[in-house]
Amino acid sequence: MYLIAGAGITGITVAERLAAHGEDVTIVEKRDHIGGNCYDYRTADGIFVQRYGPHIFHETDQSIVEYLSQFTDWLPYRHKVVALYRGEYYPIPINKTTISRFFGVDLEHEEAVRRFLAAKQVELDEVRTSRDVVLSKYGEELYEAFVRHYTKKQWDHYPEELDRSILERLPVRYDDNPYYFNDAFQALPGEGYTKMFERMVDHPRIRVVLDTDFADVTDRDSYEKTVFTGRIDQYYGFDLGELQYRCIDFRFETLNTEHFQPYPVVNYPGPEVEYTRCTEFKHFYGLDAPRTVILREYPSWEGEPSYPVINKANQERFQRYVERSRNETDVVFAGRSGRFRYLNMNQAVQEARDLATSLRSGASS
Numbered sequence: 428m429y430l431i432a433g434a435g436i437t438g439i440t441v442a443e444r445l446a447a448h449g450e451d452v453t454i455v456e457k458r459d460h461i462g463g464n465c466y467d468y469r470t471a472d473g474i475f476v477q478r479y480g481p482h483i484f485h486e487t488d489q490s491i492v493e494y495l496s497q498f499t500d501w502l503p504y505r506h507k508v509v510a511l512y513r514g515e516y517y518p519i520p521i522n523k524t525t526i527s528r529f530f531g532v533d534l535e536h537e538e539a540v541r542r543f544l545a546a547k548q549v550e551l552d553e554v555r556t557s558r559d560v561v562l563s564k565y566g567e568e569l570y571e572a573f574v575r576h577y578t579k580k581q582w583d584h585y586p587e588e589l590d591r592s593i594l595e596r597l598p599v600r601y602d603d604n605p606y607y608f609n610d611a612f613q614a615l616p617g618e619g620y621t622k623m624f625e626r627m628v629d630h631p632r633i634r635v636v637l638d639t640d641f642a643d644v645t646d647r648d649s650y651e652k653t654v655f656t657g658r659i660d661q662y663y664g665f666d667l668g669e670l671q672y673r674c675i676d677f678r679f680e681t682l683n684t685e686h687f688q689p690y691p692v693v694n695y696p697g698p699e700v701e702y703t704r705c706t707e708f709k710h711f712y713g714l715d716a717p718r719t720v721i722l723r724e725y726p727s728w729e730g731e732p733s734y735p736v737i738n739k740a741n742q743e744r745f746q747r748y749v750e751r752s753r754n755e756t757d758v759v760f761a762g763r764s765g766r767f768r769y770l771n772m773n774q775a776v777q778e779a780r781d782l783a784t785s786l787r788s789g790a791s792s
C-alpha cells in the first residue's frame with residue numbers, strides 16, 4: 428500500500444502506474460482539487476482557464492504522448508509568444524522578424540540576420556554574468572528592450588546580478604520560426620488537463636483525499652512507502668533552511684468583451700508595468716464567447732511557489748536535504764518541489780513513470 432502526498436501530474440502518474448500493476452494507492456492533496464499546478468476548469472462561458480498559469484504540453488518522446496493519450500484526446504496547438512514593446516508586437520524567442528521589425532531593416536535571409544547581429548554583438552574579454560551572455564548574443568538594444576527589465580521582474584535581479592548560466596540558453600533564431608517550442612508534439616488535452624487527471628485516477632485501487640495535508644495524516648505507518656511530491660524543505664520543517672522559490676501572484680479578470688489581445692500570451696518586457704505577461708485563455712481552444720478571461724502574472728516572493736531559484740546557495744542547501752533523505756527507508760521525494768527542479772509536464776511524467784517502475788522493483792527503497 429502506497430501513500431502519495433500531492434495530486435499533481437507527478438503524484439497522479441505514479442499512482443496510475445502503481446495501480447495498473449495491482450498496488451493500492453492513497454493520494455492526499457492539500458488543495459481542494461487535483462492536478463497541482465496544471466489544474467484547469469471551465470467557466471460558465473465554456474472557457475478553459477488554467478488556474479496556475481498557461482500550460483502547453485510539448486514532447487518529442489512518442490512513448491510519453493502515447494501513455495497520456497490513453498486518458499485524453501488532443502487539440503493540436505502550436506504556441507506563439509509575443510512581446511509588446513512600445514505599442515508593437517515582437518515574436519519571442521527573438522527571431523528574424525523580431526530583429527527586422529525592431530531595427531526597421533529588411534533582412535532577407537538567415538545569413539543577413541547573422542551578419543546584422545554580429546555587428547550588434549558586444550565582444551567581451553570574459554563572459555561572467557547573464558548580462559554578458561545576452562550582450563554577446565543580442566547586443567545592447569535588444570538586451571535593453573526585451574531582456575533586462577523582464578529579468579528583473581521575473582527574478583528580482585538584473586541580469587548583471589545573475590550567473591551566466593541563468594540566461595545562457597536564451598535562443599537566437601536566425602529564421603522566422605514564430606513558435607515557442609521545438610518539440611514534435613505540441614497540444615492541449617481536448618477536454619482540459621483536469622479531465623485527463625480525473626481519468627488517470629479513476630481506478631478502483633486509487634483513493635484521492637482532498638483538502639488534506641500530509642502533515643495531518645495520522646496513519647502514515649500503515650503504508651509501505653510514501654512518495655512525497657511537496658517541498659522537501661517543508662517535509663523536514665525547514666530545519667536546514669528554506670529553499671527559495673519565485674512565486675507568482677495570479678490576477679484574473681473577466682471582461683465583457685470578445686477579445687482582449689490578438690495572441691494567447693503577451694509578454695511585457697518593460698518596467699512600466701509590474702506584471703511579466705498576460706494570457707487570454709479563449710485563444711487556446713478557439714472558443715466563441717461574449718466574454719473573455721485574462722490572467723496577469725505578478726512575480727513576487729509571496730504567493731504560489733512557482734519557479735525554484737537555482738543558485739549556488741539553494742543548490743547546496745538542497746543537496747544537504749538530499750543527503751539527509753538518504754537515511755529514509757520509507758519516503759521518496761519526487762516532482763518539481765520534491766526534487767527542487769524546474770520540470771516540464773512531459774519530464775514530470777517521464778520521471779514519475781520511472782519512479783513507479785523502481786518502486787515496484789524495490790530499487791528506490
Ligand SMILES: Cc1cc2nc3c(=O)[nH]c(=O)nc-3n(C[C@H](O)[C@H](O)[C@H](O)COP(=O)(O)OP(=O)(O)OC[C@H]3O[C@@H](n4cnc5c(N)ncnc54)[C@H](O)[C@@H]3O)c2cc1C
Pocket residue numbers: 432433434435436437438455456457458462463464465479480481482483484485639640641642656657658675733734761762763764770771772773775
Ligand atoms: C507558471 C508556470 C507555467 C508552466 N507552463 C508549463 C508549460 O507550458 N508546459 C509544461 O510542460 N510545463 C509547464 N510548467 C511546469 C508544470 O507546472 C510542472 O511540470 C508540473 O506542475 C509538475 O507537477 P508536480 O506534480 O511535480 O508538481 P505540482 O504541480 O506542484 O503538484 C504538487 C502537488 O502537491 C501538493 N502538495 C504539496 N505539499 C503537500 C502536502 N504537504 N500535503 C499534501 N499535498 C501537498 C500541492 O498542492 C500540489 O497539488 C509551468 C510551470 C509554471 C510555474
